[in-house]
Amino acid sequence: DIQMTQSPSSLSASVGDRVTITCRASQTISISLNWYQQKPGKSPNLLIYAASSLQSGVPSRFSGSGSGTDFTLTISSLQAEDFATYYCQQTYSTPYTFGQGTKLEIK
Amino acid sequence: QVQLQESGPGLVKPSGTLSLTCAVSGGSISNNWWSWVRQPPGKGLEWIGEIYHSGSTTYNPSLKSRVTISVDKSKNQFSLRLSSVTAADTAVYYCAREAAGRDGYNHDFWGQGTLVTVSS
Numbered sequence: 001d002i003q004m005t006q007s008p009s010s011l012s013a014s015v016g017d018r019v020t021i022t023c024r025a026s027q028t029i030s031i032s033l034n035w036y037q038q039k040p041g042k043s044p045n046l047l048i049y050a051a052s053s054l055q056s057g058v059p060s061r062f063s064g065s066g067s068g069t070d071f072t073l074t075i076s077s078l079q080a081e082d083f084a085t086y087y088c089q090q091t092y093s094t095p096y097t098f099g100q101g102t103k104l105e106i107k
Numbered sequence: 108q109v110q111l112q113e114s115g116p117g118l119v120k121p122s123g124t125l126s127l128t129c130a131v132s133g134g135s136i137s138n139n140w141w142s143w144v145r146q147p148p149g150k151g152l153e154w155i156g157e158i159y160h161s162g163s164t165t166y167n168p169s170l171k172s173r174v175t176i177s178v179d180k181s182k183n184q185f186s187l188r189l190s191s192v193t194a195a196d197t198a199v200y201y202c203a204r205e206a207a208g209r210d211g212y213n214h215d216f217w218g219q220g221t222l223v224t225v226s227s
Contacts, residue, residue: 001168029211030210030211031209031210031211032210032211032212033211034208034211034213034214036152036214043201043217043218043219043220044144044152044201044214044217045217046213046214046215049206049208049209049211049213049215050208050209050210050211050213051210053208053209055213055215087151087152089152089213089214090211091208091211091212091213092211094154094157094165094167095154095165095166095167095168095169096142096154096212097154098151098152098153098154099151100151101151101152
């Protein structure tokens with residue numbers, strides 16, 4: 001299985017901050033990397049697919065980059081509604097695997 | 108707008124079989140792969156497996172010996188069965204649609220999730 005490792009596991013930030021979350025794959029996955037946002041009690045919501053493509057309806061302050069084994073999710077200016085847990089996911093090969101999550105909290 | 112809705116018992120006895128169904132509305136179950144994903148309370152996401160409308164399946168090797176995913180095109184739904192359950196199988200179970208992206212797949216539509224507790 002391909003292991004996905006996110007860092008940091010948790011992060012405190014303020015509204016307006018620029019935030020970056022990193023995801024590393026245990027082997028190369030090209031750009032088969034997705035990012036999801038999950039709020040408490042809710043289903044995950046797709047933000048970014050294929051490493052850098054913005055899902056329809058997702059605000060442009062979210063962006064993704066990377067290829068191979070190293071990827072980043074950036075939120076350019078945090079809004080109150082962005083405080084949530086973020087997961088990366090590889091779909092390069094089955095079993096599809098997720099990172100352990102990054103919990104973004106209000107400072 | 109595609110919508111998915113999970114249904115099934117919320118409580119299953121240890122050593123029993125967990126059975127859930129995902130009803131798809133707002134679109135056909137054909138032309139896509141469909142997944143089951145679970146999340147133990149307070150923990151991360153685990154992909155269980157997938158099914159194509161033709162009935163082709165792929166399972167997570169960690170669960171393969173206990174999992175069966177099936178599809179009923181006439182009802183526009185797909186199902187999950189997990190046998191020999193233990194407390195470790197207690198989780199919120201989600202169904203999701205797989206969309207073919209530019210490179211690989213992504214899960215673009217999800218059900219609301221259903222909590223299944225394994226307990227006597």
